[in-house]
Amino acid sequence: MVYFMRGCGPSGAEGRKREVTMEDRGMPSSVDVERAILGAVLLDNSCFWQTERLSASDFSVERHRIIYGSICSLWGDGKPIDFVTITEVLTQDDKLEKAGGVIYVTSLTDGLPRVKNIEQYVKIVMEKSRRRQFITLTAAALEEAYGNSGPIEELITRTERNLLDVETNKNSEPKHISDIIPEADAQIKADEKQLARRNMEIPQE
Numbered sequence: 001m002v003y004f005m006r007g008c009g010p011s012g013a014e015g016r017k018r019e020v021t022m023e024d025r026g027m028p029s030s031v032d033v034e035r036a037i038l039g040a041v042l043l044d045n046s047c048f049w050q051t052e053r054l055s056a057s058d059f060s061v062e063r064h065r066i067i068y069g070s071i072c073s074l075w076g077d078g079k080p081i082d083f084v085t086i087t088e089v090l091t092q093d094d095k096l097e098k099a100g101g102v103i104y105v106t107s108l109t110d111g112l113p114r115v116k117n118i119e120q121y122v123k124i125v126m127e128k129s130r131r132r133q134f135i136t137l138t139a140a141a142l143e144e145a146y147g148n149s150g151p152i153e154e155l156i157t158r159t160e161r162n163l164l165d166v167e168t169n170k171n172s173e174p175k176h177i178s179d180i181i182p183e184a185d186a187q188i189k190a191d192e193k194q195l196a197r198r199n200m201e202i203p204q205e
Helices: 013-018 031-043 045-051 062-076 083-092 101-107 119-147 152-167 177-201
Strands: none
Touching: 031 045, 031 062, 031 119, 045 062, 045 119, 062 083, 083 101, 119 152
């Protein structure tokens, strides 16, 4: 996706020089805050309760998603969450290298004080996650709009529904537009059938 500064169109030398891509801008994230959450849980397992609204997909860094997934597995199994158990789970799942290795996992608590309240950290990570979801969904909608594929009304309906999911935090992980379209089309057809049935039930005067 390419953006242009106001007053500069895609044509002309000035426009080409000042174009900004999504890759250049980068996706919203707060890596240090993600590390702080993981480190806090490793230092004090009771902090995990404050992360219950999070899912692994809310973390912007792959290794953090992997580590948090392992933390959730240990918590679900009623096992302690520490460096030994985390590295053991990651090794069993053949994910230790993708998680940054033992050195990275053990570095999560470096210089981190024991904190009892990480709710603000969780809010920050969730906010960044929702922003990434918003960008992904709107970029996909723009791509489809430019492609002239299907009626614009259906595109608007799909986009509104998925943006509402982001607002209500129903979806923790953004979906690709190719996954969204079939689901939204099915919902639209179901709504149309329901409306048709209601119209049939209304007594005619």
